[in-house]
Amino acid sequence: MAERLAALPRVTCEDPLPYDELLGLPARSRVVVTDSGGLQEEASYLGVPVVVLRRSTPRWEGVEAGTAVLTGITGNAEAALAVAAAHRPSTPAELARVTALPCPYGDGHTGPRVAALLADPSLTPLLALDEPDHTDGSLPFSPAA
Numbered sequence: 342m343a344e345r346l347a348a349l350p351r352v353t354c355e356d357p358l359p360y361d362e363l364l365g366l367p368a369r370s371r372v373v374v375t376d377s378g379g380l381q382e383e384a385s386y387l388g389v390p391v392v393v394l395r396r397s398t399p400r401w402e403g404v405e406a407g408t409a410v411l412t413g414i415t416g417n418a419e420a421a422l423a424v425a426a427a428h429r430p431s432t433p434a435e436l437a438r439v440t441a442l443p444c445p446y447g448d449g450h451t452g453p454r455v456a457a458l459l460a461d462p463s464l465t466p467l468l469a470l471d472e473p474d475h476t477d478g479s480l481p482f483s484p485a486a
Contacts, residue, residue, distance in 0.1 A: 346374075349424065371431045374423065381409055386449060388440035390430030394423060402445035407438075 347354040355366065364383060367373050373384040374392040381400050384391045391409040403409030410430070412423045430439060458464055475481060 345420070346424075371436060372427050374427050382446045385409065385446055386444045388442070388444075390435065390439045392423060392426045392430070400446070406442055406445035408442060408445060 346352055358366075363380070367380065367384040367387050367389050370384070370389055372390050372392060373380060374394060375381065375384075376394040378398060378400050381391050381393055381398065381403050385403050385406075385408045391403060393404075393409050393411045394414050395411060396413045398404065398409070398411060400409070404411060410426045412426045413419045414423050429435060459468070473481060
């Protein structure tokens, strides 16, 4: 199946890549076709439409936002649907629509927000980890009889 896809014009099939090499590919792509959940997020963050070669995904935000399309590829008929799905988002109008959407997975600034929350002294009590002392042999639950 991969050989047939790789034979199509302007299609590049890649084996798994190190993360730093991987990030450059979606930025230079018009459409990303993948079964990788992480790549779904990276491409959406970069404003690149994604065709997900799976019948389900744990990252429904992209499907819901219209930045990702699900399609299986267990046979020739589904492979043809996957190729058609990859062509649809590559039109100029669809590329412009997806690029204009906010990333459905966040804006890339979660780290600084979390750091600011952790530095806020008023939240320190919420972060306290008060574990009970069971050194006396007591159990935190009743064992099943």
